[in-house]
Amino acid sequence: MASVTSLAATVNQRVADALSAALPEAGAADPLLRRSDRADFQANGLLALAKKLGGNPRELAGKVVETLGTDGVLADVEVSGPGFLNITVADRAIVATLAARAADDRLGVPYATTTGTTVIDYAQPNVAKEMHVGHLRSAVIGDALRNMLDFTGEKTIGRHHIGDWGTQFGMLIQYLIENPDELAPAADVDGDQAMSNLNRVYKASRAVFDTDEEFKERARKRVVALQSGDAETLGLWQRFVDESKVYFYSVFEKLDMEIRDDEIVGESAYNDMMAETARLLEESGVAVRSEGALVVFFEDIKGKDDKPVPLIVQKADGGFGYAASDLSAIRNRVFDLDATTLLYVVDVRQSLHFRMVFEAARRAGWLNDQVKAHNMGYGTVLGADGKPFKTREGETVRLQDLLDEAVQRAAEVVREKARDLTEDEIQERAAQVGIGAVKYADLSTSPSRDYKFDLDQMVSLNGDTSVYLQYAYARIQSILRKAGETRPAAHEQLELAPAERALGLHLDAFGATVAEAATEYAPHKLAAYLYQLASLYTTFYDQCPVLKADTREQVENRLFLCDLTARTLHKGMALLGIRTPERL
Ligand code: ARG
Numbered sequence: 045m046a047s048v049t050s051l052a053a054t055v056n057q058r059v060a061d062a063l064s065a066a067l068p069e070a071g072a073a074d075p076l077l078r079r080s081d082r083a084d085f086q087a088n089g090l091l092a093l094a095k096k097l098g099g100n101p102r103e104l105a106g107k108v109v110e111t112l113g114t115d116g117v118l119a120d121v122e123v124s125g126p127g128f129l130n131i132t133v134a135d136r137a138i139v140a141t142l143a144a145r146a147a148d149d150r151l152g153v154p155y156a157t158t159t160g161t162t163v164i165d166y167a168q169p170n171v172a173k174e175m176h177v178g179h180l181r182s183a184v185i186g187d188a189l190r191n192m193l194d195f196t197g198e199k200t201i202g203r204h205h206i207g208d209w210g211t212q213f214g215m216l217i218q219y220l221i222e223n224p225d226e227l228a229p230a231a232d233v234d235g236d237q238a239m240s241n242l243n244r245v246y247k248a249s250r251a252v253f254d255t256d257e258e259f260k261e262r263a264r265k266r267v268v269a270l271q272s273g274d275a276e277t278l279g280l281w282q283r284f285v286d287e288s289k290v291y292f293y294s295v296f297e298k299l300d301m302e303i304r305d306d307e308i309v310g311e312s313a314y315n316d317m318m319a320e321t322a323r324l325l326e327e328s329g330v331a332v333r334s335e336g337a338l339v340v341f342f343e344d345i346k347g348k349d350d351k352p353v354p355l356i357v358q359k360a361d362g363g364f365g366y367a368a369s370d371l372s373a374i375r376n377r378v379f380d381l382d383a384t385t386l387l388y389v390v391d392v393r394q395s396l397h398f399r400m401v402f403e404a405a406r407r408a409g410w411l412n413d414q415v416k417a418h419n420m421g422y423g424t425v426l427g428a429d430g431k432p433f434k435t436r437e438g439e440t441v442r443l444q445d446l447l448d449e450a451v452q453r454a455a456e457v458v459r460e461k462a463r464d465l466t467e468d469e470i471q472e473r474a475a476q477v478g479i480g481a482v483k484y485a486d487l488s489t490s491p492s493r494d495y496k497f498d499l500d501q502m503v504s505l506n507g508d509t510s511v512y513l514q515y516a517y518a519r520i521q522s523i524l525r526k527a528g529e530t531r532p533a534a535h536e537q538l539e540l541a542p543a544e545r546a547l548g549l550h551l552d553a554f555g556a557t558v559a560e561a562a563t564e565y566a567p568h569k570l571a572a573y574l575y576q577l578a579s580l581y582t583t584f585y586d587q588c589p590v591l592k593a594d595t596r597e598q599v600e601n602r603l604f605l606c607d608l609t610a611r612t613l614h615k616g617m618a619l620l621g622i623r624t625p626e627r628l
Contacts, residue, residue, distance in 0.1 A: 046148055047148075047152055047153065047154035047555070048145050048148060048154075048555065050152075050553060050555055050556055051133060052079075052549075052553060055077060055117065055118070055131060055133060056075060058112060058118065059075040059077065059131070060073065060075050062108045062111040063075055063089075063090065063093075063108055066107035066110075067094075067097065067107070069097055070093055070097065073093050074089055075087040075089040075090065075129070077089075077131075079553075080130065082124065082130050083120070083122070083131055083132045084132050084545070085130075086128050086129065086131070087128065087129040088129075090104055090105050090129065091126060091127045091128065094127060100127075101127025102126065104127065105127045105128070108129065109122070109123060109129065116136060116137060117133060117134055118131065118134065119135075120132040133549075135536075135545065136536040136537065138540065138545060138548040138549060138552070139534050139535065139536045139538070139540070139548070142534065142548055142551055142552065142604075142605070143534035143536070143604075145551070145552075145554070145608065146534065146604065146611070150195075151554055151555070151608075151612060151615055152555050153195065153554065153555040153558050153559070154196075154559065155196055156196040156197050156562070156563070159196070159198045159199070160198065160383075160385060161381065161383050161385070162193055162198050162199070162200050162201070162383065162386075162387050163377040163381055163385070164186055164190050164193075164200055164201070164202055164387045164389065165186075165205050165387065165388045165390070166182050166185070166186020166187070166202065166203075166388075166389035167182055167186055167187070167202075167204050167296070167301075167303060167389075168204050168205045168207070168390070169206055169207070169288075170206060170208075171206060171213075171284055171288040171310070172212075172245070172284050172287075173207070173246070174243065174440065174443070175292070175295055175443040176440045176441070177425040177433050177441065177446070177497065180299075180425070180443055180482070181389075181391075181422050182389045182390060182391070183296070183299060184299070184301075184482075184483045184487060184621065185389050185420065185486065185491050185567060186202075186389040187621045188483075188570075188619065189420070189562075189567060190202065192561055192567065192619050193562055195558065195562070196558065201377075202304065203307060203373070203377070204309065204310070205310060205369075205370075206288075206308060207311060208284075208285050208288075208312045209310065209315065209369065210311070210366075211267050211363075213266075213267065213270055213281055213284065214264055214265075214266035215253045215263040216249050216284055217266050217281055217284070218249075218259065219252060219253075219263075220280050220284075221266075226244070226245050226248070227242075227245055227283060227284075227287060228241060230286040230287045230289070233290060234290070235290055235291045235292075235293065235295065235444075236291075236444065238287045238288070239444075242287055242288060242291070267363075271315070281312075285310075289308070292308075294444075298444065298448075298479070299479060300476075300621070300623065301621065311366070314368075314369045314372035314376065315364075317372035318358075318364040318369065318372055321357070321368055322338055322358045322364070322368065324408065325340065325357055325404065328407075328409075331404070335360060336360030337354075337356055337359055337360045338356075338357045339354035339355060340355040340357065340400065340404045340407075342355075345396070345399070345400065355397075357371065357404075367397070367401060370397075370398075370401045371401060371404060374401070374410050374411065374417070375410055378410050378411070378415050379410075383415060384414065384416075385415070385416050385417075385418070386411075386415070386417040386418070387417075387418055387420065388420065389420045389491075390419055390420075390421065390422075391421065391422060391424075392421030392423055392424075392492065393421075394419070394421070395419055398417075399419075402417045402419075405417070418565070420565055421492065422491040423489075423491070423494040423495065424494045425495060426494050426495065426496045428498040428499075428500070428501075446497070447478070447479065447482065450478040450482045450499055451475050451478035451479065452474070453478060453499050453500075454474040454475075454478030454481060454503050455471065455478070457477065457503050457505065458473045458474050458477055458628065461505075461628065473625050473627075473628060476514070476623040476625050477503065477511055477625075478503065479623075480510040480514060480617075480623060481502040481509060481510050482502065483510070484502070484513075484620065484622060485497070485498075485501070485502045485509070485510075487567045487568060487570075487571050488571035488572065489568060490566070490568045491565075491566075491567070508571075508575045510617070510622055512575070512578055513574055513575065513578045513617060513622075513624075514622075514624055514628060516578040516609075516613060517610055517617075517624040518625060519585070520606045520607070520609060520610040520613075521610060521627065522627070523590055523603070524603065524606060526591060527590075527591060527599075527603055530591075530596075530600060531600065531603070532603035532604035532606065532607040533601065533603075533604055534601060534604045535597045535600060537597075538598060541587060543580070543583050543587040543588055544584060544605060547577075547580045547583075550573075550577055550580050551605075551612055553573070554573070554612050554615075554616070557569060557573040558616075558619065561573075570616055573616065574613060574616045574617065574620075578613065581606075581609050584605065590602040590603060590606060
């Protein structure tokens with residue numbers, strides 16, 4: 045369990061030390077080391093530094109080269125261009141650092157230097173409603189972020205802020221009272237049935253609600269009964285929640301995602317806090333009464349007619365809505381769960397809501413420099429045609445249908461490739477490949493950007509897809525099996541081929557990549573890293589025979605590179621929530 049300092053970090057430190065020896069005024073300046081095509085690394089921080097301190101960059105670079113010298117780590121350091129350093133590391137240093145990684149369960153990935161508690165709000169569908177692709181994104185991105193944060197030592201608490209409260213429940217419950225047999229007990233149905241029952245009840249109650257004024261009035265009274273905690277009403281409300289959960293769980297299971305019941309804490313859970321939240325905001329002057337409602341105004345948030353758009357904490361009729369539940373949730377997460385970070389994975393279209401909620405919470409003192417809130421507003425999922433994702437009939441696409449289709453398409457790919465698999469094995473792998481493809485397509489795009497849901501592209505064997513990564517992994521496993529008695533072993537004295545060095549230096553960067561992806565909430569950086577890893581592995585595999593290498597040492601060392609690549613792919617994909625089957 046020892047974290048391993050990457051070779052890149054070691055070299056960077058060496059150059060930094062040489063730099064401050066050569067130029068004491070530079071202090072602890074960063075030489076800005078990057079991977080480079082010309083050498084292994086290039087340091088280009090000297091240029092700006094020399095300019096700033098009024099020196100000649102090439103001269104400074106020359107001095108640094110002299111101070112550095114060469115040794116077991118640095119094989120060659122040269123000045124290039126106007127004052128860059130081109131640095132080549134020794135083969136043995138590459139193998140040694142990789143051996144240290146391989147010896148560690150965590151592949152040498154360090155824990156973050158400062159950690160706290162992040163409450164992450166993700167995967168938040170709505171009761172009695174079909175889940176759509178937007179909910180898919182929140183679940184997939186949230187799950188990956190959570191894995192990455194956990195892995196770097198952050199404590200995470202999940203909150204699935206499901207939409208389980210609000211006026212529509214008056215309509216639904218009243219309808220159920222008048223048509224008691226319409227909803228089968230949750231225990232008797234599977235996810236699909238649960239959703240189609242809920243859909244039917246939703247549509248039927250909506251139809252009555254829209255046409256029957258008296259029903260509408262009874263539904264309105266039912267909302268009041270619900271909010272005041274009437275037992276019969278709450279019992280029926282619970283049935284809608286339970287039935288919906290059967291459906292949610294079936295979708296999350298299909299998504300191969302673990303959701304814990306105690307973390308499903310929806311809007312309703314904050315009902316008892318709402319009045320106090322409103323009182324605190326009003327007493328502190330953060331919220332004011334305006335036309336009977338309790339609202340918070342913001343200088344810089346104005347609507348079309350230049351009138352300020354307020355955040356409504358309490359409506360004029362006394363009711364509480366979405367904002368009040370989110371403000372109450374903040375109090376709960378900060379003061380009861382001791383969060384240091386509140387992370388929301390919610391559609392970018394709700395970013396104004398969160399801007400206002402966070403600002404109100406800041407004014408109230410619930411958020412501050414020690415407790416931060418951030419909304420990872422994610423972009424829209426588009427159809428393959430680049431337009432918002434809809435069925436041909438213009439309806440939202442059912443999430444289950446989409447996932448089923450992805451799995452089916454993956455089965456075709458798997459079946460074609462693997463002729464020796466049984467039908468059961470094909471189905472099992474198809475699920476891992478299909479769901480992996482859906483997750484990867486989402487995660488390999490920067491969360492803030494829209495992306496196209498294009499199944500053809502997603503399950504393609506070529507290009508930046510999870511299938512490509514899964515095949516790379518499976519191919520390595522097959523080589524390791526074929527190696528039989530010959531086990532992977534690092535041999536530091538061997539000379540490395542260019543493709544081995546490129547692969548090795550990329551493996552060296554795993555820890556830094558995970559750390560960066562976690563702190564920046566950027567799963568796409570990890571995805572890009574893994575794709576490049578698989579590509580470098582492919583080049584290595586084409587150029588460097590493994591089992592047929594010249595010497596036994598070389599076979600073992602190449603197997604070692606194969607094995608570490610596989611473990612890195614496996615770990616990285618697991619952080620993204622994607623399986624890597626042993627055989628494909
Ligand atoms: N249920 C909401 C929706 O489907 C998302 C909830 C986001 N989380 C929150 N704390 N508001 O749009």
